[in-house]
Amino acid sequence: xxxxxxxxxxxxxxxxxxxxxxxxxxxxxxxxxxxxxxxxxxxxxxxxxxxxxxxxxxxxxxxxxxxxxxxxxxxxxxxxxxxxxxxxxxxxxxxxxxxxxxxxxxxxxxxxxxxxxxxxxxxxxxxxxxxxxxxxxxxxxxxxxxxxxxxxxxxxxxxxxxxxxxxxxxxxxxxxxxxxxxxxxxxxxxxxxxxxxxxxxxxxxxxxxxxxxxxxxxxxxxxxxxxxxxxxxxxxxxxxxxxxxxxxxxxxxxxxxxxxxxxxxxxxxxxxxxxxxxxxxxxxxx
Numbered sequence: 001x002x003x004x005x006x007x008x009x010x011x012x013x014x015x016x017x018x019x020x021x022x023x024x025x026x027x028x029x030x031x032x033x034x035x036x037x038x039x040x041x042x043x044x045x046x047x048x049x050x051x052x053x054x055x056x057x058x059x060x061x062x063x064x065x066x067x068x069x070x071x072x073x074x075x076x077x078x079x080x081x082x083x084x085x086x087x088x089x090x091x092x093x094x095x096x097x098x099x100x101x102x103x104x105x106x107x108x109x110x111x112x113x114x115x116x117x118x119x120x121x122x123x124x125x126x127x128x129x130x131x132x133x134x135x136x137x138x139x140x141x142x143x144x145x146x147x148x149x150x151x152x153x154x155x156x157x158x159x160x161x162x163x164x165x166x167x168x169x170x171x172x173x174x175x176x177x178x179x180x181x182x183x184x185x186x187x188x189x190x191x192x193x194x195x196x197x198x199x200x201x202x203x204x205x206x207x208x209x210x211x212x213x214x215x216x217x218x219x220x221x222x223x224x225x226x227x228x229x230x231x232x233x234x235x236x237x238x239x240x241x242x243x244x245x246x247x248x249x250x251x252x253x254x255x256x257x258x259x260x261x262x263x264x265x266x267x268x269x270x271x272x273x274x275x276x277x278x279x280x281x282x283x284x285x286x
């Protein structure tokens with residue numbers, strides 16, 4: 001058994017014939033492990049996430065000559081940077097701890113984006129397309145993964161699913177209508193499907209994960225009163241929520257929903273008023 005030890009992180013890895021799988025507290029999926037953190041920033045928990053199987057050069061490789069690729073995030077899912085090999089110690093079975101030979105922070109690993117768009121008469125489709133275009137500009141071609149779901153007929157439909165090319169993302173955006181739908185739909189069932197997709201496909205914190213909701217008024221009000229409680233479901237994932245409200249004044253229900261899930265909330269009144277969206281997207285892209 002190989003242990004990676006630190007004052008900040010504890011990750012337990014089991015060694016089987018030159019292959020590594022991660023022992024996770026809640027699920028058996030390889031890729032993440034939650035650990036306690038104790039530092040001067042009053043954080044209560046953090047995550048050290050394997051972004052790929054630890055690398056060994058050959059079957060003759062001996063401990064501790066192992067390259068460990070990790071991603072570190074705090075309790076608000078913000079990246080923790082500057083972790084170096086002397087921040088970590090490794091231990092095999094009951095051997096004396098030694099410093100990690102090489103700790104590589106996850107870089108260029110790609111991100112997962114799940115877009116939930118309101119296609120009803122409460123949203124301007126041109127605003128929806130502009131928001132998606134802003135994200136398309138920061139997409140890392142061949143690495144990022146994009147899924148787009150709408151709320152057609154108070155249910156859901158996939159407009160794009162697990163696409164990894166900027167060209168395909170652009171084509172999906174261009175295929176969206178320019179004219180407002182005359183009908184009204186809610187987002188409840190579609191949001192449930194988004195959470196299901198996230199839960200099935202994003203089983204670890206190895207990649208940044210964003211759920212972006214673009215919605216007009218009324219379509220997502222008081223979900224708990226309608227039997228939908230998303231809070232616990234979203235909190236079980238490593239998703240970062242971005243709630244973009246089409247409207248000129250703050251929708252405090254939407255804002256509260258986003259903030260209760262460690263998310264961000266933005267109002268967009270028109271296609272010409274995209275500065276806040278672009279500012280937010282630029283921070284994600286960096």
